[in-house]
Amino acid sequence: MIRDAEKGKIEPKKPALEDEKEVLKLYSERLVTKLEKNVLDLEREITERKRAEEALQESEENFRALAENASDGILIATGEGVHVYANKRAAEITGYSVAELLGINMKELAHPDEFKKLAERLQKRLTGEYVSRRYETAIFRKDGKKVPIEIAGAQTVWQCKPALIIIVHDITERKKAEEAMKEYSERLEEMVEERTRELRDAQEQLVRKERLAVMGQLAGGVAHELRNPLGAIKNAAYFLNMVLEKPEPKVKETLEILEEEVTTSERIISSLLDFASPKSLMRRKTNINDVLRKALSCMTVPENVDVVSQLDEALPNTRADPDQLGQVFGNIIVNAIQAMPEGGQLSVKSEVPSPKSMTIFFADTGVGIAKENLGKLFEPLFTTKAKGIGLGLALTKILVEGHGGTIEVDSKVGKGSTFTVRLPIGLTIEA
Ligand SMILES: Nc1ncnc2c1ncn2[C@@H]1O[C@H](COP(=O)(O)OP(=O)(O)O)[C@@H](O)[C@H]1O
Ligand SMILES: [Mg+2]
Structure with missing residues (x-):
């Protein structure tokens, strides 16, 4: 009607009632349109909200799936430290069930040694102060076992209040590996030290052997040179003994001393020559017990010395030089007999402690050896005896x-000494 009026068409004037009807119709039409629009807006709003709710639910489901299947423990705690969320892995690491974890405070998990530091860190996190992201600490499992862990925290909000997400990584295996590495590196150091020591010993032994060889050659040469003049002295003494029918007691005594000293000198020369050029090693099938028995039977044992032998008959035959070992024993x-001038006991024992070696013990109840001499016993020319040579x-x-x-050697002054000889059975042969 208005449109028509705008167009300038002149309509016949309607009665007032008609007009009012028109206005009402127009008004109701507009109202309907507005209502329709409102309904549409409402529908759109509802759809959007529904979509938002669905998205929220989806994201929550995603979070749960993620958290539930995480390989690290995840805990959410309020500012007071009360757990409000715990995943399965957190339960595994701590030994509590998820339900139990939700009831307890973080304090109960923290290892006492670590608790103060941990609490300070958490506080700093909540107040937004800087703390390093990762942190190594330890917790107490429900069974009381201490578990080393690494934690990483992040601020979050739980029911409109500040809260913390704590990611707990069990580092037991890593710590074990670190320990093993540390142990290994220490062991490596030990091994290097041991090897260095062995090398040093070997070097010292080599030097000693060289020195012995030179000394031996020299001693052997001197001994050899002394043999002839000594022989001549011996012959002269023998001759004098023969020609002097009734020598004066003083002369007789002097001649006897001469002979005795010649004998001692010969003994020294034999020892020097033995030492200078020991016979070369001639290995053959040898029974060590037999060598021991022979060495004992050749010995003039004073009456006040008791010899007890305990020979293990299980001793296998071995390839060795019985002459050299006879000299050794x-x-x-x-020496043992000489160490017991007042008498005593000499125990000789043989045994096979392992398939790889045999051991022979010579234990006497003699005078013993002073501590400061223990290291010198095997040095050539070391002797504490008036008539000793120190080469044995x-x-x-x-x-x-x-x-x-x-x-x-092991010894105690006044108690006695034990010499232990160990021989390898690497070259053992069947009987
Ligand atoms: N069984 C023992 N008890 C005490 N001391 C001993 C024993 N065996 C050896 N010794 C000491 O070792 C030293 C060196 O011995 P050795 O080389 O045989 O030379 P020697 O017998 O000529 O002195 C001896 O002088 C003695 O002091
Ligand atoms: Mg000796």
């Missing part, structure tokens, strides 16, 4: 080592 036995043990050591063995 003889030297040790003579030096030669003994050379011969034992020539067999691939070792010799050790």
Whole structure:
């Protein structure tokens, strides 16, 4: 009607009632349109909200799936430290069930040694102060076991209040590996030290052997040169003894001393020559017990010395030089007897402690050896005896080592000494 009016068409004037009807119709039409629009807006709003709700639900489901399947423990705690969320892995690491975790405060998990530091860190996190993202600490499992962990925290909001997400990474395996590495590196250091020591010992032994060889050559040469004049002195003494029918007691005594000293000198010369050029090692099938028995039977044992032998008949035959070993055992036995001037007991024992070696012990109840002398016993020319030469043990050591063995001594002054000879059974042969 208005449109028509705008167009300038003149309509016949309608009665007032008609007009009012028109206005009402127009008004109701507009109202309907507005209502329709409102309904549409409402519908759109509802759809959007529904979509938002769905998105929220989806994201929550995603978070749950992510958290539930995470390989690290995840805990959400309020500012007071009360757990409001815990995943399965957190339960596994702590030994509590998820339900139990939700009831307890973080304080109950923290290891007492670590708690203060941990609480400070958490506080700083909540107040937004800087703290490093990762942190190594330890917790107490429900069963009381201490578990090393690494935690990473992040601020979050829980029911409109500040809260913390804590990611707990169990580092037991890593710590174990670190420990093993540390142990290994320490062991490596030890091994290097040990090897260095062995090398140093080997070097010292080499130097000692060289020195011994030079000394031996020199001593051997001197001994050899002395043999002839000594022979001449011996002959002269013998001759004088023969020609002097009734010598004066003083002359007789002097001649006897001369002969005695010649005999001692000969003994020294033989020892020097033995030491200077020991006979070369001739290995053959040898029964060590037999060598021991022979060495003992050759010995003149004073009556006040008791010899007890305890020989293990299970000792396997071995390839060794019985002459050299006879000399070795003889030297040790003579020393033991000489160490017991007042009498005592000499125990000789053989045994097979492992399939790889045999051990022979010579234990006496003699005078013993002073501590400061223990290291010198095997040095050539070391002797504490008035008529000693000090070559017995030096030669003994050379011969034992020539067999691939070792010799050790253990002693207490006034109580006695034990010499232990170890020989390898690497070259054992069947009987
Ligand atoms: N069984 C023992 N008890 C006490 N001391 C011993 C024993 N065996 C060896 N010794 C000491 O070792 C030293 C060196 O011995 P050795 O080399 O045989 O030379 P020697 O017997 O000529 O002195 C001896 O002088 C003695 O002091
Ligand atoms: Mg001796």
